[in-house]
Structures are given as structure tokens and as C-alpha cells.
Amino acid sequence: MTVKQLTLPELADNCVEFGVPGVGLWREPVRSYGVPAAARLMRDAGLTVTTLCRGGFLTALAPGERAAALDDNRRAVDEAAALGTTTLVLVSGGLPAGSKDLHGARERIADALAELGPYAEERGVRLALEPLHPMFAADRCVVSTLAQALDLAERFPAEQVGVTVDTYHIWWDDRAPEQIARAGAGGRLLAFQLADWITPLPHGVLNGRGPLGDGAIDLRAWRALAEAAGHTGLIEVELFNEDLWARPGRELFADTVRRFAAHVFD
Template identity: 55%
Template sequence: MKGFSLNQATTKRWPLDDLVAGCAAAGVEAVGLWREEVAEYGTDKAAALVRDAGLTVSSLCRGGFFHDPGWYDENRRAIDQAATLGTDTLVLVSGGLPDGSRDIDGARRQVGEAIGRLVPDAQAAGVRLAIEPLHPMFCSDRCVVATLDQALDLASPYPASVVGVVIDTYHLWWDDRVWDGIARAGREGRLASFQLADWITPLPSGVLLGRGLPGTGSVDMRRFARAVRETGFDGHVEVEVFHEDVWSRPGPEVLAEAIAGYEEAVA
């Protein structure tokens, strides 16, 4: 399945061995992995599993959370883990406000400074730091970077080969400036990862788990795919969905629907 990548989060309860085997059997080229599950399985073992199946790791999620104590050491471990897995893309979710703070501008400045501190480490490891903006409802606790323009501004002081951005349809579909932002990301060579997930309503009580498979919600996936394609982006397109109903279904069934949604979006 050329150009498609299954993000591990979409089939959260599918064991990694089965996920890799299922993707290989379906002709999938790549998988996006998550640090916690990879660490539990064993990073070296996971790297060998994916490599022996003939797959590529399109990205590793996640680094960031720069408001946490010990963020530097944790992100250094994330960079090393990405390098071991053979992926050149480490997704960064910036983190929210420090405890007791209301200074969102200061928090964003700190994110930029933290990324700058990590740049030499990432460059030495051959890993690109990919800043992911999240929907504004996550600013307080998960991600003070809420728009693509903010992500690009934070990336701009650093080499594009080392710091890029993530386009995630679930998080950016609402922003009427996103189309100019995607074009800017292309001009600046910053587009590191493109992820598909739909916005479904009503949202569940845990809004983080409100994503749908492509084609099941409100997002114009084709418009996003056209805009990204026009930048010259030729990386894998990940389907990354968080939803209890999706997680409860058999992995092969979800994979088949994710592929169908991808094909419809990028056709």
C-alpha cells in the first residue's frame, strides 16, 4: 500500500507482533510507533521486528512535554529511541502550562528554547524534531502550540533538516489559515509528517479520544491531501485515530478501514 502508514495508536490493543505481521500481509509499507509500547516490547527487539518484516517506521511519538521536570533527559532518550528504530521523525507534543501558570506566551517561548537545546542532539542522531500543533482545547494541559503558524514560527530559527512540523487533520481542520501554513511549510522545507484523523461529533467525554477514521466525520480530507501534495511532500501518510470504539474492534478490520479511508482521501 504505497504511501500509507498505520499509526500504532489507531489499533492500540493490537499487539505489536500482530500489527507488524498484519501490515506486512496487507502490503503496508510503514508503521508509526509510540514510545511507551515500544519500550515495553523492547526497543532493539521492536526495531528488528519491523526491519525483518520489510517495514519502515514513519515516525515515533512522542517527545516534548517541556513543562515537565526532567524534560531534557526524557527527550534525549526519545531521540536515541527514534534512531534505534531507524526513523528520522520524532513527533513533539509541546506540553501545556506549568503548574500554577497562566503565562501562555512564556510557555511557548520556553518550548522554542527547549527545542533549540535539543537541536544538536537530534542533528547528531540523524533525527528530525517534528512540532505538532494540537487543537486549542488542549492548550492548558497538553500543547500550548495550537496553530500551524505557531509551530512554523517556533521551528524557524533552526535548520529545516532538523526541525519540522506535523500536519494532523484532526487538530488543524478548523483553522482558515492552515492552507497558507501548509504552503509555507512546503516553501520552508518543514513538512515532516502528515496524519489523517477525522473530527466526529458529538465528542465523547474524553475529548482526546474523539477522533474518527478518515471519512467518518467533518474534515475535508481531500483538500488537506491536495494541499500537502502540492508542497512536494512525498513521505508516508499516517492514519492516527484515538477512539475507544475503534480500539475495541479487531486490528485487521480497523487496518482495512484505515486503508480505505486513506485511499479515498489521497485519490
């Protein structure tokens, strides 16, 4: 999504050109291109598919809506397995229309995980709950902190459910460092994503992610926390920003690679 202006073949070509060994994919462009074709494209380019994003949205009250969400998440699991990734990122979903019951919404997530976890494990995929910034709690994600995500994940085997850590969403939380250690100790730190926090937000909180190094987040420190917790996988960069999407894709890709080297590693 950082360079969503690129086609999947262009994305693969840029990864090869700039020495990026893996990529986190989103369902919409993958499904448009064709899941088997996308899997073949990434495999032929020698790229690791780090994660598939996203499943989730599991908080509906109506039985028909809940059944539809579960079916869609099973499809997402199947797509992740076909792409060769072991990690499906889940955004839990917000409050249903007219509801103010945060606790009930979180319990429905747990109910859904109880159904989806075994299905995913059978296919070699783990579900990675991603906490989102509290500004999203009403409409997009009732799981706002890493502690909340782990409290849900730890009801299930680590082979089924873990967490995604995204600096954009949790950098403000002074409990997050200890929770990253908790996730690592439990074998649940499944994905680690970077974006910076810039103010004023250029296009609201959804599309306001800043280029690495332009904002308030100490990206090196967060990388060190993840490594200390035992994270050895590839690190993703996930930027939603309309100004960035208006730039030529190859130019943005090259700039992101440069910034990653400059601001994440010494």
C-alpha cells in the same frame, strides 16, 4: 495507536498482509517490547518507521522538571535513531500548574529546542513540532496553530526542527493551507497525519477522533495541500477512539485501509 489493541508483531503482520509499507510507532509499546527488538521486527517485515511519537512536554518551570524533560527527550531521540526513523514528533506541553503565561511557556519550548536540536541532528533525527487543537492549550499543548509551530521551528535550522500536520487538530484553521505551503517551502513538513472530526465527540476531544470519512474534514483536499507543498513521505492515520479500540484489531486495520483508499485517494 489506531490499532493499539494489536501487539507489535501483530501490527507488523497486518501491515504486510494489507500492503501498508510503513508505520508510525509510539514510545510506550516500543519500550515495552524492547527498542532493539522492535527495530529488528520492523526491519525484518520490510516496514519503514515513519515517525516515533512522542517527545516534548517542555514547558515546566522547575529546574529539576525541565532537566528531566530534556533527558527524556534525548532518550526519545536515541530511540528514534535506533528504530531508523528520521522524525520524532513533539507535543510541546501545557501550562505548568498555577501558570497563565502562554508566552513564557512557548519561550521555554524554544529554549528546549535550542538544546535538543543539535543533539537530534547529530543522530540523524529531526524534531517535528505538532500543534494541537486549542482545547488542549491549557493542559497538553500551548502550540495551537501551524503558524505558531512554524514560528518556533524557524528559529532553528530545518535539519533540526520542523512540524507535524494532523488534520484533526488544524482542519478548522483558515490559515492552515498557507502555513502548509510555508512548511513545505522551508523543508519543514516532516509528518502528515489524518483523522476525521465527528460530532458529538464520542469520548471527549482526546479520544474523539473519527474514522476516515465519517466526519467534517475534506481529507482529499488536505492530502492535495500536503502534496502541493512537496510532501512525498508516507501518510499516517492516527485515531484515538475507545469504540475503535474495542473492535478486533485486524478488523479495524482492514477497515482503516479501506477507508484510506476510499476517502483520501480518488
